[in-house]
Amino acid sequence: MAIQLIGTGSALPKKIVTNKDLEGMMDTSDEWIYTHTGVRERRIAVEETVISLGTDAARAAIEDAGIQPDEIDLVICSTITPDCPVPGCAPNIRRNLGVENAAALDLNANCTGCIYSLAVARGLMETLGFKTALVVGSDVLSRITNWEDRGTCILFGDAAGAFILRRSEAEGVLAVHIAGKSDVDDVLTCDWPAMETPFSGPKKPNNEKIYMDGHKVFSFAVNAFIETLERSLGEAGIPKEELKAIVPHQANFRIIKSTARRLDIPLEKFYMNVDRLGNTSSASVPVALDELARSGRLQSGDLVMLAGFGGGLTYGSALLRWK
Ligand code: COA
Secondary structure: OEEEEEEEEEEOOOEEEEHHHHHOOOOOOHHHHHHHHOOOEEEEOOOOOHHHHHHHHHHHHHHHHOOOHHHOOEEEEEOOOOOOOOOOHHHHHHHHHOOOOOEEEEEOOHHHHHHHHHHHHHHHHHHHOOOEEEEEEEEEHHHOOOOOOOOOHHHEOEEEEEEEEEEEOOOOEEEEEEEEOOOOOOOEEOOOOOOOOOOOOOOOOOOOOOEEOHHHHHHHHHHHHHHHHHHHHHHHOOOHHHOOEEEEOOOOHHHHHHHHHHHOOOHHHEOOOHHHHOEOHHHHHHHHHHHHHHOOOOOOOOEEEEEEEEHHHEEEEEEEEOO
């Protein structure tokens, strides 16, 4: 059975927070942030939520795909910052779209969430017969960002991206690879608030904000990125030279640059918006894909690689033949 990605969408919060704005909040500089990360500014949700951004991104993807919302029979929302545990973000997005009947689930695979979601959607379409899947990646990382830690808060932003997968005659998803490695050194963590019950007694507060060992995450990211790209290319039997574009997780310009150099792939092939949006976790890859698609740079038949890595530690990639 063949599956194609037939539409993309994205949604951004209105508020822009620049590096200059952060200079007024902490001991940092635009120059340091830009040279160490490639980020100039990020969007921060004020009124927006994971569900509202996710719904807007989904609407844009549905319109781009030229389908009706009720054709969707599977909704996956990748998020690490859900608005609510019950009924979850995907069921709320389904309701906002006016879709009466569709299986809906939230998925947490950190910054690789949308690639994991693509893999899960493809698996469910192949085994359970779903025809049209909506995958949304939506995160409001500003909620769990430690705004007093200048080593991490400068990296993150809020956004949502979405895409539609559909059963098709022609094969559009040529290869998918998802993988993981235990985070034995706790290099990237964030806890729920301490949850007390009448039976537990008082609990010590948890670390409710993102903690990251930047150096260790950096070296994991480059190695994982290279491994997953090679795995997907190998599975499809396609040489890297044939790739038209790579849509990487927008964690840090330097990670992308190191990967490009080590793989000997021209940097121009890597789509980047990290300067405008920073790292938006689940939204990162689908927003970048949407921007690339809408830029008109992709032609039918082009080979596009999506690749991500993140907490967990998770990593993965998907090789697409463009619709
Ligand atoms: N502004 C100014 N100085 C800062 C700063 C900031 N925002 N953040 C850190 N510094 C300082 C440090 O305190 C340190 O000072 P010191 O030498 O006096 O101790 C110096 O800059 C160098 O810090 P370092 O942590 O070595 O910088 P780095 O080049 O490793 O960059 C990251 C830090 C976080 C940008 C980088 O490690 C990174 O991007 N890692 C991967 C993160 C990632 O991708 N995470 C998400 C994965 S999904």
